[in-house]
Amino acid sequence: FARVCYEEALKHANKRKTFGKTLVQHPVIRFKLGEMARQIEATHSWMEQVAYQVGTMHPLEANMKLGGVTALLKVQCTKVFEYCARESAQIFGGLSYSRGGVGEKVERLNREVRAMAVPGGSEEIMLDLGIKQMSKLAEMAKTLVEQAEQENAGNKKQMAMARAMGVNTDVFGDANAFGDPYWYQASNSPFYNESHRKLREYVRGLFEKEIMPHVFEWDENLEIPREVHRKMGSLGLTSLAMGHPYPVEYGNIPDFLKGVKIDVFHELIVSDELCRCGSGGVAWGLVGGLTIGLPPVLRFGPKAMRDRVAPECLSGEKIICLAITEPTAGSDVANIRCSAKKSSCGKYYIVNGEKKWITNGIWADYFTVAVRTGGPGMGGISLLLIEKTMPGVTTRRMKCSGVWSSGTTFISFDDVKVPVENLIGKENKGFKCIMHNFNHERFALCAQTNRFARVCYEEALKHAHRRKTFGKPLIQHQVIRWKLAEMSRLVEATHAWLENVAYQLSTMHPLEANMKLGGVTALLKVQCTKVFEYCARESAQIFGGLSYSRGGVGEKVERLNREVRAMAVPGGSEEIMLDLGVRQMRKLAEMAKTLVSEANQGNEASSRL
Known part of the structure; x- marks a missing residue:
């Protein structure tokens, strides 16, 4: 209805x-x-x-x-x-x-x-x-x-x-009601096999030992130690964050996954488990720049560039980021102004301009940069790989409300000489390269965001069992149970849609996925960020003043309330995503109607399509 x-x-x-x-x-x-x-x-x-x-x-x-x-x-x-x-x-x-x-x-x-x-x-x-x-x-x-x-x-x-009766007894994790995805809690799923279960156990133990105890410290220090990046690479987890098809030829993967067909559900598990830490800064600090900065190199960069850059970044030895947003151009990518003009000798691009809100930029070794090499609009954009050591590159840390340990950065390029060999894809065709990774970028943001919503819910649930008011635990007050139930229904519905889209990404040809899933991932992103915002607010209400104090019992909830906008705006604001989602799905529906109509009329070309 x-x-x-x-x-x-x-x-x-x-x-x-x-x-x-x-x-x-x-x-x-x-x-x-x-x-x-x-x-x-x-x-x-x-x-x-x-x-x-x-x-x-x-x-x-x-x-x-x-x-x-x-x-x-x-x-x-x-x-x-x-x-x-x-x-x-x-x-x-x-x-x-x-x-x-x-x-x-x-x-x-x-x-x-x-x-x-x-x-x-x-x-x-x-x-x-x-x-x-x-x-x-x-x-x-x-x-x-x-x-x-x-x-x-x-x-x-x-x-x-x-x-023996066929009852699923596979309970994983802390077994808090809705505290983990439904398939963790003795339920059935057509999406996961033994390799997924092994990966789940592997990353849960790893992150609880290597990441969770240090989140507050890293966030306060505004940085994640470089050796943590190297460890992630050596243990084979960075390759699993890169999107389908996964670059296993350039990066390590866990031994038990060698020979296994890697799919988007493996990536979803890694992202979901990492974000249990309750910090967008840590999640983005470890893989934020990598998952958006390296894919254009892998998909469109020349082989020499791929062979040099990909192993360094996937091993954690070097850090890469994506530099598109500018002070005057955010979601409106086609209006970027950062310019790249050919030198008189034709061997270099001379880059001038600024980039803003660049994740990982403060300590990045490589920048995948959108520049204007041609006329106005999307037809004049190219992508260049710029190295931090090139003269004329300067970076300055930005002070933001949240995601402190992700290294949000303001970058200036002042007559930077970039070899023409550092062109990614074709000149003036960079907009296509940028768009190619948007589905994966948005899906990755969705996976992170919905786990953050779940973290807010789970922290509130645990607190409601511990905290007593008027002589009884909070959980025994009906209004608190209602709040928890409202959060859980939204998180569960959203995760089910997330798994649905993961299945499409895993089974579709990349060209088919790019054509069909743009509108879907745009709307999914809005769903995830709105649910996160709701859960952040409601969990803060359950924690009371403890959600307004940095550190302590309400640490995760306080931090995540500051990071809601960091998830809602990057990758496309909610307003633009709603508009884009409907327009793209309408366009796809019209194409489908036309093809079916022409095929029914005996149009040979349409029948072949």
Whole structure:
């Protein structure tokens, strides 16, 4: 019903004209459509995930495990339906208030919202039931894990019997309700195999030992020691952050993954586990510049450049960053001003200009830089690899609200002589190279952001069990359980969509993915950052004043509240992503309609396509 509201609104927006143009040509209407679409897609992905559990679990297992999940899923569905009913009515205007006619479906569905929200359990009861049941299940899981570790013969027999019945007993991590992705908590998934489980265990142990104890120190010191970069490289984790296809020929990977087909779910595990540290600064400090600065070199750089730069960066010996944003050009990439003019001898580009908000720039050895080599617009942009040692390059650290240990930087280029051999791709074709990595960049940001939302939720959940007010733990106050339930339903729906997109990225040809997933990843990014912002705020409310103090019990929540905007703006602001998402998905739909129509008419070229 939510999707019907959205689709009716979309069709109406394509037909209805106001002020001399169709509704869909007004940015505010595309914004509304994008907001509806992102929530529907996240919800449907979660619904498919639950359908998989129901279809693969023994009925007794499903009854035990899925009560809390389906309760929260129902709230997710009815709240999204209510939102879409309202927004579609706004797009239809008075036509949504007339029974029959063009707005018939939207008018009727607006009357039926409460009919879906109340039966089967009201939203208020479902929120409370969901978090209580999942907390109870988590306690059972913790007990099972503890008993299994004690090597009690009776417990082992019980576990063996459960497995013989096909019951999933794979509990990993701290077993806090929704504190980890759903597949960690004895649920089934079609996406993960033994190699993923080994990687999960490997990185959890590694990050808890090498990263987690030092996060506060590194953030306060504004830097991650270079030896940590080298260790990440030597242990084979940097290659797994680079996007499909993974550059295993240039970088190390863990021994147990050699010979395994690496997919996007391996990358998702590494990113998700790293971001348990609750610091965008540490996550970006370790792989932020690498994941956006090196891919253009790998995809479009000449072989000599790839062979020299890629091994150095993937090993952690050198650091690379991407330098696109300027003081006057952010998301509007086509308007960059930093210039690169050929020298009279033709052997160099002379680069002049400035770059701003460059992640890892303060200690980077290489800069993948967008420069203007031609006329205005996207057709005059090229990419150059500039080295920090080249005369005329200066860097200055920027003081930002958050992500302190990521090295956000202001860069100046003053008559920098860059050899023409350092051109990445073709001259004046750099915009295509930049766009090529945007899907992966946004997906990586989404993976980080949703784990940060989950960290906020999990920290609040643990605090609610410890902290007492009015003679009882916070968790025993219904309003606190509601807050936790609202956070968990949003995080779970978003992660299900994240896995859905990971599957598309893993199975599509790169050209197909670039064509089909631009709009999807744009909307997914908005979904992730809005959920993160909500969870950051609500977790801070549960922590109270402790969320406003640097360090201590509320350390992660305080830091993540400062870093919300750092996730919401880079890679495309929410406003631009909503507009881009709807425009790209409309364009793709029109292309599909045309191809099908021409193929049905016997058009040979369309049939071949």
